[in-house]
Amino acid sequence: MKSYNRFFALLMTLLIISLAGCGKEEDVTNVGKLEFTQALNIPPLAEPTIEADGTKNFTLTMQAGTTELLPGKMSDTFGINGTYLGPTIRASRGDKVSFNVVNNLEETSTLHWHGMRLPAVMDGGPHQMIEAGETWTPHWTIDQPSATTWYHPHLHGKTAQHVYKGLAGMFIIEDEDSKKLPTSYGVDDIPLIIQDKLFTSDGQMKEDKEGIFGTLGDEILVNGTYDPYLEVTSSQVRFRLLNGSNARAYHFGFTDGRSFKLVANDAGLLQESVTMERLMLSPGERAEIVVDFKPGEEAILHSFSGNNGIDNGEFDLLKIVVASELTETIPIDGQLSTVPPIVAPKDAPVRQFKLTMENKINDKLMDMNRIDEIVPAGTTEIWEINNFGWSHNFHIHNAAFRILDINDKEPSEYERGRKDTVFIPNGSKVRLVVEFGNYPDPHVPYMYHCHLLRHEDEGMMGQFLLVEPGTESQAQTTLPQKDNEHNTHHE
Numbered sequence: 001m002k003s004y005n006r007f008f009a010l011l012m013t014l015l016i017i018s019l020a021g022c023g024k025e026e027d028v029t030n031v032g033k034l035e036f037t038q039a040l041n042i043p044p045l046a047e048p049t050i051e052a053d054g055t056k057n058f059t060l061t062m063q064a065g066t067t068e069l070l071p072g073k074m075s076d077t078f079g080i081n082g083t084y085l086g087p088t089i090r091a092s093r094g095d096k097v098s099f100n101v102v103n104n105l106e107e108t109s110t111l112h113w114h115g116m117r118l119p120a121v122m123d124g125g126p127h128q129m130i131e132a133g134e135t136w137t138p139h140w141t142i143d144q145p146s147a148t149t150w151y152h153p154h155l156h157g158k159t160a161q162h163v164y165k166g167l168a169g170m171f172i173i174e175d176e177d178s179k180k181l182p183t184s185y186g187v188d189d190i191p192l193i194i195q196d197k198l199f200t201s202d203g204q205m206k207e208d209k210e211g212i213f214g215t216l217g218d219e220i221l222v223n224g225t226y227d228p229y230l231e232v233t234s235s236q237v238r239f240r241l242l243n244g245s246n247a248r249a250y251h252f253g254f255t256d257g258r259s260f261k262l263v264a265n266d267a268g269l270l271q272e273s274v275t276m277e278r279l280m281l282s283p284g285e286r287a288e289i290v291v292d293f294k295p296g297e298e299a300i301l302h303s304f305s306g307n308n309g310i311d312n313g314e315f316d317l318l319k320i321v322v323a324s325e326l327t328e329t330i331p332i333d334g335q336l337s338t339v340p341p342i343v344a345p346k347d348a349p350v351r352q353f354k355l356t357m358e359n360k361i362n363d364k365l366m367d368m369n370r371i372d373e374i375v376p377a378g379t380t381e382i383w384e385i386n387n388f389g390w391s392h393n394f395h396i397h398n399a400a401f402r403i404l405d406i407n408d409k410e411p412s413e414y415e416r417g418r419k420d421t422v423f424i425p426n427g428s429k430v431r432l433v434v435e436f437g438n439y440p441d442p443h444v445p446y447m448y449h450c451h452l453l454r455h456e457d458e459g460m461m462g463q464f465l466l467v468e469p470g471t472e473s474q475a476q477t478t479l480p481q482k483d484n485e486h487n488t489h490h491e
């Protein structure tokens with residue numbers, strides 16, 4: 001029965017892709033169109049104020065504005081402390097951090113810390129709404145290995161629109177291990193936020209409300225820069241890749257076929273680097289790569305085409321122009337992460353999740369008042385995800401996981417690190433060993449969901465409570481109609 005369903009799902013997807021394709025999807029490309037004339041924008045590092053107890057306090061102001069995304073054309077955009085995207089936040093493991101998230105938009109939003117281990121009430125999910133004009137003040141202690149994480153709104157039904165308009169930024173966590181790699185921000189440690197866009201002829205961003213996956217653009221912005229180039233001055237550069245797109249997946253590589261070293265998956269460093277030439281990231285996923293450069297050369301970071309419906313098309317992403325004299329850095333060698341891999345305990349509980357054509361999880365659409373799963377805090381479980389629908393992916397809040405197997409086969413070497421978001425190909429079964437954070441709260445749920453933002457907005461999301469182990473049977477399975485939705489205050 002299962003294999004029949006999978007076969008049927010695969011057949012349907014092929015049919016839809018070929019219909020949707022009809023020349024359009026497959027021909028999408030910007031290759032040959034770019035001249036690489038704009039210096040890549042590097043989002044500024046957010047400057048915290050240090051409170052008496054050492055807490056790093058950051059102010060993030062969400063606002064509307066206009067931005068020259070395409071040369072000579074102004075687009076209506078959203079941004080954080082600016083008109084498009086937000087600053088990069090950098091903090092170290094052990095740091096106490098706090099935020100003033102000011103909503104100067106004319107509408108409600110939220111700000112979610114994707115990849116962060118923190119109490120549910122600080123998570124910035126659909127329940128932590130920030131009304132227009134209000135300020136939300138989350139705070140927590142960073143307690144997880146170094147990683148490239150990010151922040152973006154998570155208002156139910158509006159996530160796609162808010163992220164697409166520009167509300168997103170990178171959040172870098174450092175520890176002793178991450179210092180084995182280049183760390184000079186903007187010099188040899190470069191953030192790359194990749195987003196695809198559809199533009200009207202007068203330069204406004206437009207969303208696709210019709211397609212199966214949501215917006216799949218034909219133009220690319222990197223850190224908000226169109227037609228970008230980057231000058232590098234170091235023999236070895238670490239790039240932090242963030243797929244900040246609504247639906248598109250990228251197969252990263254270089255047009256000259258050069259290899260690079262993958263050093264981190266979403267939620268942390270690998271045990272050792274893996275040399276590779278192509279790397280796929282679906283929406284919300286991150287990776288860190290280290291690339292070697294020779295004096296005076298040029299290289300083009302590119303996305304190659306795939307056949308998953310969300311990755312059709314060829315794109316040049318960034319031209320890298322290498323200086324004639326380079327700072328030599330120590331080659332990456334040996335052990336990177338000293339954090340033990342996530343291991344499933346014997347008799348680890350297994351939960352099953354079924355993704356379907358109607359963008360449902362276990363035959364249900366998201367309900368803000370329904371708790372779908374109750375998980376003992378601090379435990380490690382196996383989550384088995386079976387995809388009978390389109391291409392989807394799966395993100396779990398306040399957790400890190402390791403891919404146990406994909407269709408019963410061990411994952412490739414490059415996808416054995418710590419992750420929080422994973423691509424689930426149509427017709428596949430992916431098993432994850434999930435290590436949950438240890439912040440029990442019987443009242444406020446965390447989310448798990450597809451990170452194709454249209455799917456998420458349409459309800460491809462579930463809610464789980466983390467509770468004190470042993471109290472699972474007493475936990476509530478419904479939430480009061482309106483609570484915990486007014487946790488902000490007027491300034």
Ligand SMILES: [Cu+2]
Nearest residue numbers: 392450452455
């Ligand atoms: Cu999906």
